[in-house]
Amino acid sequence: MRFSTxxxxxxxxxxxxxxxxxxxxxxxxxxxxxxxxxTNIERLRQKLAREGWRIRKAEVSRDCYEVxxxxxxxxxxxxxxxPVSLDRILILKRGRELYRxxxx
Amino acid sequence: MVWLLLALPAxxxxxxxxxxxxxxxxxxxxxxxWAVRMMVVAMAIGPLTELLGRRAWILWLxxxxxxxxxxxxxxxxxxxxxxxxxxxxxxxxxxxxTEHGIWTGWAALLLLAAPGLTSTDAAMRALRRNWKRLQxxxxxxxxxxxxxxxxxxxxxxxxxxxxxxxxxxxxxRLWSRRSGxxxxxxxx
Numbered sequence: 001m002r003f004s005t006x007x008x009x010x011x012x013x014x015x016x017x018x019x020x021x022x023x024x025x026x027x028x029x030x031x032x033x034x035x036x037x038x039t040n041i042e043r044l045r046q047k048l049a050r051e052g053w054r055i056r057k058a059e060v061s062r063d064c065y066e067v068x069x070x071x072x073x074x075x076x077x078x079x080x081x082x083p084v085s086l087d088r089i090l091i092l093k094r095g096r097e098l099y100r101x102x103x104x
Numbered sequence: 105m106v107w108l109l110l111a112l113p114a115x116x117x118x119x120x121x122x123x124x125x126x127x128x129x130x131x132x133x134x135x136x137x138w139a140v141r142m143m144v145v146a147m148a149i150g151p152l153t154e155l156l157g158r159r160a161w162i163l164w165l166x167x168x169x170x171x172x173x174x175x176x177x178x179x180x181x182x183x184x185x186x187x188x189x190x191x192x193x194x195x196x197x198x199x200x201x202t203e204h205g206i207w208t209g210w211a212a213l214l215l216l217a218a219p220g221l222t223s224t225d226a227a228m229r230a231l232r233r234n235w236k237r238l239q240x241x242x243x244x245x246x247x248x249x250x251x252x253x254x255x256x257x258x259x260x261x262x263x264x265x266x267x268x269x270x271x272x273x274x275x276x277r278l279w280s281r282r283s284g285x286x287x288x289x290x291x292x
Contacts, residue, residue: 056190057129068129076191076200095205095256 028090028104030064032083041065044086064089106168110175113138114182128189135186137266139179140249144270146172147242151277170223173242177220180213205255212248215241246270 032038044065045058052072059066064080071077071091075098080090091099117134120126149169153162191197200206219239222228228235246267253263 070196074199076196094200094203095258096203 032063142176215245
């Protein structure tokens with residue numbers, strides 16, 4: 001009886017972990033293709049700076065360019081850009097989705 | 105000596121910070137995670153004692169529980185310091201304080217402040233029975249911390265790996281209290 005309680009808790013925890021594969025990793029696949037075809041990340045920095053972003057960090061995150069910084073609107077965000085087209089794919093403000101490109 | 109062990113992750117982070125290998129933003133996650141680890145150990149010792157009885161390693165841990173709890177508070181403060189440095193201005197911090205991922209963190213830290221700041225022997229004596237009551241603020245703090253983690257990252261697994269055992273132990277303790285018997289008596 002007691003062990004079955006423990007089992008139930010463990011099962012609940014396990015199913016919670018397994019039932020959310022969509023959220024398993026919160027981040028995104030940008031479908032950026034082979035790295036040889038990527039646009040230089042400096043171009044993204046320049047583009048965003050022109051648009052009024054304040055960039056704190058720009059780096060490669062799997063098949064995305066990931067930028068931490070402040071948008072022209074003043075939001076502190078973690079954002080993902082397509083490494084070829086440099087289009088924005090996903091913008092998160094402290095975990096809350098501000099923008100997601102159609103189809104992603 | 106225990107505090108030396110508990111300070112080790114902080115020392116490594118400080119060395120990395122000093123060498124320029126990482127910045128405050130990079131340390132946000134590790135400081136938070138270590139705060140959680142210390143919190144989980146501190147809070148698990150109670151239920152373990154009740155459920156398993158007075159085993160040698162539990163008897164060793166029991167009087168050192170306060171070190172873990174206090175370390176959790178200090179790592180949480182380091183986490184806040186990284187956040188403050190990373191954000192730079194009060195205005196920036198206030199601008200996002202209503203975000204669910206953020207206010208839950210503030211709530212957890214504020215709840216930890218009372219038990220954290222009364223960790224001394226003198227405070228323990230002065231508060232008497234209320235000291236224990238104050239320490240129980242760690243439970244809502246743990247809930248807010250878990251929410252803070254999940255709402256920021258949307259990653260269930262790491263939060264579950266850390267808080268799952270604590271949740272399980274706490275539920276088992278409540279259940280064993282309700283049924284009026286401890287596990288170990290049945291096992292024996």
